[in-house]
Amino acid sequence: MTLKVYGHRLSQPSRAIIIFCKVNGIDFEEVTIDFTTGKHRLPDFKEINPMAEVPAIVHGDLKLFESHAILCYLASAFPGVPDHWYPADIVSRAKIQSILDWHHSNLRRGALNYCINSALGPVRSLPLNPQAAIEDEKILSASLSKLESVWLKGDAKFLLGNFQPSVADLSLACEIMQLEVVDEKDRERILRPHPKILEWIDNVKSATSPHFEEVHEHLQEVKARIAFLKSA
């Protein structure tokens, strides 16, 4: 029963799933759905995810979308995945779930929209929107502050003071990595006030190396494309 992962390496949650599979030695086929050219809206893909969004997986009879649900499913369905990724203990699991839920309307909302409105728009044939980006940055920065003060307090190596990463570390770190595509000065302004976040992302990178770096390489290609579109 082969696992198929439908995604795109420009999509933060797609990257989290691809890295998770590679780190845990889960055998999978990566199917690229180029949402920058609208391939996620084609009928074939909507058969897999009627919401027309990447990522999605097919595993046997199961078609599943929403990256957090996918990560938790993979951690449960593949027996070789170490417990720290999604602990069986219900209290530890609940705390991880709480971060994943919080992510949606806070860090993800801020980071996703900021990146689209300040840099990625043209890659998806959308205009930039500097005015909206100002509001997005406020949500993003407030989310980074909360992440740092609530889940990275003390000498925590990973979220919740854990010694090993969970699916929440991977999901949120991939979200913040998206800022690689924005202007250096913007990225610097947003991330510099959060040294603990930078240190934590390095920890997630080390714990998932070399897959983290390899899967994120695509962002440099996108950055080059943004520069080309700007100069054209």
Added chain:
Amino acid sequence: MTLKVYGHRLSQPSRAIIIFCKVNGIDFEEVTIDFTTGKHRLPDFKEINPMAEVPAIVHGDLKLFESHAILCYLASAFPGVPDHWYPADIVSRAKIQSILDWHHSNLRRGALNYCINSALGPVRSLPLNPQAAIEDEKILSASLSKLESVWLKGDAKFLLGNFQPSVADLSLACEIMQLEVVDEKDRERILRPHPKILEWIDNVKSATSPHFEEVHEHLQEVKARIAFLKSA
């Protein structure tokens, strides 16, 4: 070990948790945090939820926020809760998790903001924003269409074609019930095109009666307060 539920019956996710506890005979103490007068921002409550939002729970040493994480925790921590609420089977569970994750940036985003911008603002000392409400309604209506076509297709009594409700049914039904506070004509315009949604909400109500109705009674008080503020 008493369970404390910190919430407010005007909050959709708070209602879902209160109803869940009542239906499943979970003994709990309901602590009302009146966010309409800013009580969620007081230091005492931020000790429980540093994000300053309702609902949150305290159960022994565990402090937990985010309603979906709370519902899944309660279903796992209290042995008397029937399996259908949050199935142990990982495929069934993954599908429920997918709905819960989708909820955040779709149905919840549309419904929450629509209700605040079109009706609830003044109750929280915020201005109404009819222009924003038009955009919110688009997100809300698109979400209702998706809910109907993806998870309520066929003769499903509950989401995913299930015969008994899950935590996703309860969470999403409580979200849509918030529309009780808006003008009749607005509610009618939004919900009338979705007969399956109305039927499904009746099913959730029946499966959780009389608690569903009792916990939602508060919305009628809020509606009277909105009318009073309007006439003042």
